[in-house]
Amino acid sequence: MKRVLITGGAGFLGSHLCERLLNDGHEVLCLDNYFTGAKSNIYHLLENKNFELIRHDIVEPFYAEVDEIYNLACPASPIHYQSNPIKTMKTSFYGAMNMLGLAKRTNAKILQASTSEVYGDPNVHPQKENYWGNVNPIGIRSCYDEGKRAAETLFFDFHRQNQVRIKIIRIFNTYGPRMNPEDGRVVSNFIVQALRGEDITIYGDGTQTRSFQYVDNLVEAMVRMMNTSEDVTGPINTGNPDEFTMLELAQKVIELTESKSKLIFMPLPSDDPQQRKPDISLAKEKLEGWYPDVNLESGLIKTIDYFKSII
Ligand code: NAD
Ligand code: UDP
Numbered sequence: 459m460k461r462v463l464i465t466g467g468a469g470f471l472g473s474h475l476c477e478r479l480l481n482d483g484h485e486v487l488c489l490d491n492y493f494t495g496a497k498s499n500i501y502h503l504l505e506n507k508n509f510e511l512i513r514h515d516i517v518e519p520f521y522a523e524v525d526e527i528y529n530l531a532c533p534a535s536p537i538h539y540q541s542n543p544i545k546t547m548k549t550s551f552y553g554a555m556n557m558l559g560l561a562k563r564t565n566a567k568i569l570q571a572s573t574s575e576v577y578g579d580p581n582v583h584p585q586k587e588n589y590w591g592n593v594n595p596i597g598i599r600s601c602y603d604e605g606k607r608a609a610e611t612l613f614f615d616f617h618r619q620n621q622v623r624i625k626i627i628r629i630f631n632t633y634g635p636r637m638n639p640e641d642g643r644v645v646s647n648f649i650v651q652a653l654r655g656e657d658i659t660i661y662g663d664g665t666q667t668r669s670f671q672y673v674d675n676l677v678e679a680m681v682r683m684m685n686t687s688e689d690v691t692g693p694i695n696t697g698n699p700d701e702f703t704m705l706e707l708a709q710k711v712i713e714l715t716e717s718k719s720k721l722i723f724m725p726l727p728s729d730d731p732q733q734r735k736p737d738i739s740l741a742k743e744k745l746e747g748w749y750p751d752v753n754l755e756s757g758l759i760k761t762i763d764y765f766k767s768i769i
Contacts, residue, residue, distance in 0.1 A: 463487045466530035468495030491515040494533045516553035527568040529557045537642035543601035550605025558616040569625040575603045584735040597729040630697025630736045634673030635764035652717035662726030664705035667733045671698040672757035675750035682745040697736035698750040
């Protein structure tokens with residue numbers, strides 16, 4: 459049994475990870491400031507004697523004795539991370555600094571939830587870990603992209619300077635139950651709009667692409683990454699390489715919800731990446747044959763069922 463700290467544990471991904479690690483028999487400390495997460499995501503875990511909930515902002519130092527840290531605290535949806543960009547930078551950088559300090563003191567292993575956004579609007583396709591990216595350092599997405607890039611730098615500096623045991627994964631667009639219906643990401647927006655019979659909002663002409671990973675596949679990759687041998691630091695991409703345009707995604711959601719919603723076209727936000735698809739050969743090699751086996755249709759069906767139950 460390990461004592462595991464999950465920052466951002468009351469968020470979409472964090473809540474699934476808390477559940478998984480409790481099921482594996484570990485003690486879980488779930489830390490969150492509820493900026494985009496919600497207690498309702500983890501209510502069902504409160505009865506578990508191995509679960510502990512802590513309200514804390516990772517911009518401030520935190521002290522506890524832990525064996526492993528999963529650092530997920532950071533708003534992930536563009537509307538939220540852009541609503542207070544200075545805070546987003548602080549969370550990414552000071553949050554990483556504080557958690558790395560804790561890992562150093564306690565000799566804990568620490569995993570960073572990095573992102574495909576470190577590749578920016580990529581001009582290499584699909585994206586491999588050795589691609590350095592094409593990121594605008596002064597645009598509206600920069601607080602998130604550059605914040606996550608700086609966090610990766612800090613992870614490697616703590617590793618080289620203080621021998622902290624680090625694990626970095628670069629997560630590509632992930633979806634599933636417990637996404638916040640108001641958080642503005644494309645999968646939740648389209649499903650909620652389709653279920654409510656509202657217009658489906660396509661930004662730009664809808665030809666931009668993303669590759670969507672179902673949450674269970676990501677959680678499995680995270681746990682396997684934490685358990686890799688010490689020489690495996692990452693970064694390692696985790697995502698589903700099946701690539702879709704936003705028009706294809708909208709069509710699929712309409713079909714699966716049997717919705718009468720119509721598509722409407724809205725301006726494309728600035729610096730919106732045109733294409734994104736992970737090369738996952740490194741993940742397959744290092745994570746014991748891990749493979750994202752949930753395809754878009756079956757993942758969407760489960761996600762639609764969830765949104766039907768809450769809206
Ligand atoms: P989310 O917004 O649901 O979860 C983030 C959680 O962090 C929330 O519970 C929020 O309240 C908490 N938080 C934010 N700032 C905090 C702070 N300063 N102190 C303490 N808690 C704070 O988003 P998510 O999709 O679950 O993303 C989790 C992590 O995974 C994020 O770091 C995100 O960058 C990363 N990620 C997610 C995706 C994805 O597609 N879902 C893709 C790439 C990376
Ligand atoms: N998008 C869209 N309609 C929406 C929300 C998003 O067309 O209602 C587009 C967005 O412009 C982007 C893609 O969907 O091209 C994915 O957006 P999301 O915010 O989910 O993730 P990210 O851009 O961070 O990959």
